[in-house]
Amino acid sequence: MPPNTESRKRAMSLLAQAEEATLAALWGRWPAKPAFDWLRRPEFGLVMTRGRMGGTGVAFNLGEITVTRCALRLADGTVGLAYVQGRSARKAEIAALADALGQDPHQRERVEQTILAPLAAKMAADRDVAAAETAATRVDFYTMVRGEDV
Amino acid sequence: MYVAVKGGEKAIRNAHRLLAKERRGDPDIAEISVPQIDGQLSLAVDRVMTEGSLYDRSLAALAIKQSRGDLIEAIFLVRAYRTTLPRFGGSEPIETGSMTVRRRISASFKDVPGGQLLGPTFDYTHRLIDFGLAAESECPAAELAPxxxxxxxxxxxxxxxxxxxxxxxxxxxxxxxxxxxxxxALDFPAGRDLRLQALARGDEGFLLALGYSTQRGYARNHAFAGEIRVGTVTVEMFVEELGFTIAIGEITVTEVQMINQFKGSTTVPPQFTRGYGLSFGHCERKAMSMALVDRALRCRELDEDNVGAPAQDEEFVLSHCDNVQATGFVEHLKLPHYVDFQSELELVRRMRREVTERAGAQEAAE
Structure with missing residues (x-):
């Protein structure tokens, strides 16, 4: 893998799972929106999700999820790509722009600060609240000695 | 046999307008929104996603609105919608072991590592109607563990x-x-991969009844709920044009591990066997039923007696568990069958005429 593959993978994964409204609000703070050409306009499609027999065994098809994908090129030739959950051309467009900008060494830090870090922080915060709510429902059952055994 | 009919365009258009009016209900009452259905009838959304075999909350919620709450109709709409989209590929198998759990219980092991986490459950409620919900009320915040x-x-x-x-x-x-x-097309005998896919899409009611039948003795295999977990997992896919795998989304799933009676052989000491259930969203009853039926359908592979129980009959179960197929064939009986019926009518008239004539001829002879 090329050196920046790991960071691109993380970025694309965060962008794919973000909610459209959250992503649009963060992108709203990006100062000068770059010009671009479409290589592939946003397109809705399906990905077949697979599970494993018994959780760890051989794969089987569980059902599909909706995904939007697109590809675009910035003026400097950088190509941005998006595969994002749901049906949203807007979300895919922002994700592809962020992917393209993130590959530019001069913009990478700004993409991180403006978009990726807040997305990661929001996801972590949501997860922490959910985990604390769930932990409050932890139960210890006692087994009672039954009459006939006494 | 169904023979096409013509005409009736105006009446059909008016019927659909009437349907739209009935769907809207009393116009003095606020219209229900798709986010309201998604957020407040979330288990209906989960069922439509699971049996519609398409994870898309807002689409399933819209289908429920369009179908006036008829969930099988909503599932039908979702299935029809999916046929209009291209498939980009298949995901890596989801890893339920690394699920962020919202609920996790074991009915078999009291002190299960990681603990018993009840999560949002109807279990241990008293099933008394809560008249407080009839009025708009403040919902208390969930308790947070420190x-x-x-x-x-x-x-x-x-x-x-x-x-x-x-x-x-x-x-x-x-x-x-x-x-x-x-x-x-399904071919029999079907592999467990195809069986699990068909069961995952299958009708909850049908699988519930079949699962129940195994408990009542039709292919009894003594199930314990080893583990039920509900939570979120990431969906990852290898993207050809990137050359690496990325997460493309996050979904909620329900997983059920049933633990069943022993099986051993001359080389392997006795051990518990398992049935597996997996659904989109929070569909606990469905995933439990699926696990019971999965286990019953494994009878051949586990070298068990096939006692001829419905839940062991792969062809019967898989051919009838899909509610879109089932409703299509049952409900097509509503469509005009005039030509078909006309020929049956002719036939029964002729048979009656022949019987009368024979009786008349016999009388004359006597």
Whole structure:
């Protein structure tokens, strides 16, 4: 893998799972929106999700999820790509722009600060609240000695 | 046989307008919104996603609105919508062992590592109608446990598997793509991959009844709920044009591990066997039923007596568990069958005439 593959993978994964409204609000703070050409306009499609027999065994098809994908090129030739959950051309467009900008060494830090870090922080915060709510429902059952055994 | 009919365009248009009016209900009452259905009838959305075999909350919620709450109609709409979209590929198998759990219980092991987490459940409620919900009311915030909380817990299968007490399952053929009932016609006997896919899409009511029948003695296999977990997992896919795997989304799933009676052989000591259930969203009853039926359908592979119980009959179960297929065939009886019926009418008239004539001829002869 090329050196920046790991960071691109993380970025694309965060962008794919973000909610459209959250992503649009963060992108709203990006100062000068770059010009671009479409290589592939946003397109809705399906990905077949697979599970494993018994959780760890051989794969089987569980059902599909909706995904939007697109590809675009910035003026400097950088190509941005998006595969994002749901049906949203807007979300895919922002994700592809962020992917393209993130590959530019001069913009990478700004993409991180403006978009990726807040997305990661929001996801972590949501997860922490959910985990604390769930932990409050932890139960210890006692087994009672039954009459006939006494 | 169905023979096409013509005409009736105006009446059909008016019927659909009337349907729209009925769907809207009393115009003095606020219209229900798609986000309201998504957020407040979330288990209906989960069922439509699971049996519609398409994870898309807002689409399923819209289908429920359009179908006036008729969930099988909504499932039908979702299935029809999916046929209009291209398929970009298949995901990596989801890893339920690293699920961020919202609920996780074991009815078999009291002190299961990671603990019993009830989560949002109807269990232990008294099933008394809550008249307080009839009025708009403030909802109390959920209680938060203090301190950092674990988000993942080890799966029961991995815990028991270590001792060899339960059959373990490994991916012995990772390069082989699983069979797909949406692209190939079902052939019998079907592999477990196809069976699990068909059951995952199958009707909750049908599978519930079949699962119940195994408990009542029709292919009894003594199930314990080894583990039920609900939570979120990431969906990852290898993207050809990137050359690496990325997460393309996050979904909620329900997983059920049923632990069933022993099986051993001359070479393997007795161990528990398992039935498996997996659904989109929070569909606990469905996933439990699926696990019971999965286990019953494994009778051949586990060398058990096939007692001829419905839940063991693969062809019967798989051919009838899809509610879109079932409703299509049952409901098509509503469409005009005039030509077909006319020929039956002719036939029965002739048979009656012949009987009368024979009786008349016999009388004359006597």
């Amino acid at each position: 301190g950092p909380a674990e988000t993942t817990v080890p799966s029961i299968a991995s815990i028991l598997g270590n001792e060899g007490l339960v059959e373990t399952e490994t991916d012995h053929n990772p390069s082989q793509p699983p069979g797909d009932v949406t692209s190939d």
